[in-house]
Amino acid sequence: MERVPSPGASRFREASIAGTWLWLGLFALLPNLVLLLVAFLDRDTVGFFIPSLTLDNFRELFAPVFLGVLWDSIRLALCSTLVCLLAAYPFAYALAKAGPRLRPWLLLLVIIPFWTNSLIRTYALILMIGAQGLVNKCALGLGLIGAPLELMYTDFAVFAGMTYTFLPFMILPLYASIEKLDPGLADAAKDLGAGSLRTFWHSTLPLTLPGVVAGCILVFLPSLGSFYIPEILGGATNMLLGTFIKNQFLVAKNWPLGAASSSVLTLLLVLLAVLYRFTSQRAAGGYNAPLNARRDGE
Amino acid sequence: MTTPPILELRGVSKNFGNTLALHNINLEIANGEFLTLLGPSGCGKTTILRILSGFEAPTRGAVFLNGQEITSSPPELRQVNTVFQSYALFPHMSVWDNVAFGLRMQKRPKVEINQRVAEILRRVHLAEYGDRMPRQLSGGQQQRVAIARAIINNPLVLLLDEPFSALDLKLRKQMQFEIKHLQRQIGITFVFVTHDQEEAFAMSDRVVVMNEGTVIQVGSPQEIYEEPESLFVARFVGEINVLEGDIRAARPGGTYQAEVEGVPFILHSRREFAEGETVKVLLRPEDLKVYLEQEKAQQPPFFLGTINETVYKGATVDILRTLDNGKKLQAAEFFNEDDADITYRPGDRVSVTWVEGWEVVLNAEGE
Numbered sequence A: 001m002e003r004v005p006s007p008g009a010s011r012f013r014e015a016s017i018a019g020t021w022l023w024l025g026l027f028a029l030l031p032n033l034v035l036l037l038v039a040f041l042d043r044d045t046v047g048f049f050i051p052s053l054t055l056d057n058f059r060e061l062f063a064p065v066f067l068g069v070l071w072d073s074i075r076l077a078l079c080s081t082l083v084c085l086l087a088a089y090p091f092a093y094a095l096a097k098a099g100p101r102l103r104p105w106l107l108l109l110v111i112i113p114f115w116t117n118s119l120i121r122t123y124a125l126i127l128m129i130g131a132q133g134l135v136n137k138c139a140l141g142l143g144l145i146g147a148p149l150e151l152m153y154t155d156f157a158v159f160a161g162m163t164y165t166f167l168p169f170m171i172l173p174l175y176a177s178i179e180k181l182d183p184g185l186a187d188a189a190k191d192l193g194a195g196s197l198r199t200f201w202h203s204t205l206p207l208t209l210p211g212v213v214a215g216c217i218l219v220f221l222p223s224l225g226s227f228y229i230p231e232i233l234g235g236a237t238n239m240l241l242g243t244f245i246k247n248q249f250l251v252a253k254n255w256p257l258g259a260a261s262s263s264v265l266t267l268l269l270v271l272l273a274v275l276y277r278f279t280s281q282r283a284a285g286g287y288n289a290p291l292n293a294r295r296d297g298e
Numbered sequence B: 001m002t003t004p005p006i007l008e009l010r011g012v013s014k015n016f017g018n019t020l021a022l023h024n025i026n027l028e029i030a031n032g033e034f035l036t037l038l039g040p041s042g043c044g045k046t047t048i049l050r051i052l053s054g055f056e057a058p059t060r061g062a063v064f065l066n067g068q069e070i071t072s073s074p075p076e077l078r079q080v081n082t083v084f085q086s087y088a089l090f091p092h093m094s095v096w097d098n099v100a101f102g103l104r105m106q107k108r109p110k111v112e113i114n115q116r117v118a119e120i121l122r123r124v125h126l127a128e129y130g131d132r133m134p135r136q137l138s139g140g141q142q143q144r145v146a147i148a149r150a151i152i153n154n155p156l157v158l159l160l161d162e163p164f165s166a167l168d169l170k171l172r173k174q175m176q177f178e179i180k181h182l183q184r185q186i187g188i189t190f191v192f193v194t195h196d197q198e199e200a201f202a203m204s205d206r207v208v209v210m211n212e213g214t215v216i217q218v219g220s221p222q223e224i225y226e227e228p229e230s231l232f233v234a235r236f237v238g239e240i241n242v243l244e245g246d247i248r249a250a251r252p253g254g255t256y257q258a259e260v261e262g263v264p265f266i267l268h269s270r271r272e273f274a275e276g277e278t279v280k281v282l283l284r285p286e287d288l289k290v291y292l293e294q295e296k297a298q299q300p301p302f303f304l305g306t307i308n309e310t311v312y313k314g315a316t317v318d319i320l321r322t323l324d325n326g327k328k329l330q331a332a333e334f335f336n337e338d339d340a341d342i343t344y345r346p347g348d349r350v351s352v353t354w355v356e357g358w359e360v361v362l363n364a365e366g367e
Helices: A009-037 A056-060 A064-097 A103-115 A119-127 A135-143 A155-179 A183-191 A197-227 A226-231 A241-250 A257-285 A291-297 B045-053 B093-105 B112-122 B137-151 B168-187 B197-202 B219-228 B230-234
Strands: A041-043 A049-053 B009-018 B019-027 B034-040 B062-066 B080-083 B157-161 B187-195 B206-211 B215-219 B241-251 B255-260 B263-268 B276-281 B288-292 B303-312 B318-323 B328-334 B349-355 B360-363
Touching: A009 A041, A009 A257, A041 A056, A041 A257, A056 A257, A056 B137, A064 A103, A064 A155, A064 A197, A064 A241, A103 A155, A119 A155, A119 A226, A135 B093, A183 A197, A197 A241, A197 A257, A226 A241, A226 B187, A241 A257, A257 A291, A257 B215, A291 B276, B009 B045, B019 B045, B019 B215, B034 B045, B034 B112, B034 B197, B045 B080, B045 B157, B045 B187, B080 B137, B080 B276, B080 B349, B093 B137, B112 B137, B137 B168, B168 B197, B197 B219, B206 B219, B206 B230, B215 B230, B230 B276, B230 B360, B241 B263, B255 B276, B288 B328, B303 B328
Parallel strands: B034 B187, B034 B206, B080 B157, B157 B187
Antiparallel strands: A041 A049, B009 B019, B009 B062, B206 B215, B241 B255, B241 B276, B255 B263, B276 B360, B288 B349, B303 B318, B303 B349, B318 B328
């Protein structure tokens, strides 16, 4: 079945695949391995680390201070992921069902912030929620509040910043999976007696689950690791994971501990990637699974 | 009809923007009937189906199911189920879960669901396939799952939207037979949509021929084929030869003295024609009789002509030839075992006539 490629084409293919592997190996795999290695080394106050193996860094991750940081970060990341999901799903759905004239404009609303530097967008948010910001001015002007709300430098500001920054990462994968959806399936569910809610629950949602999971991963992980959003918008009281890792490397000069906490984050990413693969296989009805192997087994 | 119709469309029209998709459709469908909506694509047959299933609302008119008006009730509240053209099986559910879906939506007890799903899967010969996912099935098997999933809810009417269009010819014939058989067994009213006249004739009790949003003719397959009321129907449901004629004189008993393509013939028709009226005489290829000129002396009347071409079709031979006045005709002959060696060659002189009374006569404006 497979077309036999000419020697030249085959060499080109091998070369480009090898190039990709080399790139990934050098700039993704190797640094992560070094990071993992450093996580098992001892701290040195003068240099970065000393080459003696230890589990102390991971033990330190179970200290109440770090667990508190981790818990706060996960909670905040989960909240912004959830809000992103709830806000993005209806929008992505409308986007997928929009007519050919409206759709490019709606898509543009997502793409423009997506392409804008997120640091700039975070600073822009200060103009919105600062003491003299648009939100306060409007609320004061309308007489809804007597004094300006203190929105800046709170958990809420960080939460709003994350939700705002990462929303496009939720919308785009959702849009991709809803757009692929066969509209006949919703018709079939209704035809078989399911109301709109149950049609969504039994047909639309399970079939767009890969998009939901992909979007959640794309929002949850950067939210968890982000350090500039909490630094710009957040208060000094609650440190988050991203800031913690950054501080270990740049402020406390404790590379091994920074490496250990960063490795935990990477591990989380791997686990979520496995989850994503699992859900997308289910939604495809085992299409991605080795079909022949299953048939042979029967 | 003495018993009230199970399904009725009263004055149904449908506009999509400025386009008129359906125009004043009146249709009664009897309980247990196998009715087919037949027409070219864009004739409105699928729109009727979507109005019956509840996915479209008519712009004007009303729909009644079992005596109840259902014009504006949503699909999930109608005792009507659909077999979709693309099957629309839930790809994330096993065959079993697909079939059980309707009963689960009705919140039936588990025991009943298990029993009925098992029974219906056996009925469509898929008892062993409950655990499979739709993607692991062949087209014919997917089709059966779609049918099982629809009929398990005991609908009053089952709608089928060109369900065989994705199947190859052999499988299509087999599924036609199976569906017809199933319909007789379970006695549910079937409303079937197709653009394939052969399929419509093979399966239906009644055929509704549609064109450009209107019903052109309703009747049994035989009536539609043998007594088309318009040139459109005649042409749509098969090959037909159209001859020009003039009525010379009316005779008693529905016969007319007429001149057809310049040759005097006796025409039979239940329609009324005036003397001197121009008519069209319609003849199916298989109703024409062709004789080699030297073969045997023919009783007049007949046409004289020349063979143009013969097309071997397996069971029949199509014979294309030109009459002496330039008119082209097509005839189909079945092989006759007794004189299998009768062959026509291009250029052979022939005489042509037809079985008296098998012609259809329409007035010339009957387009």
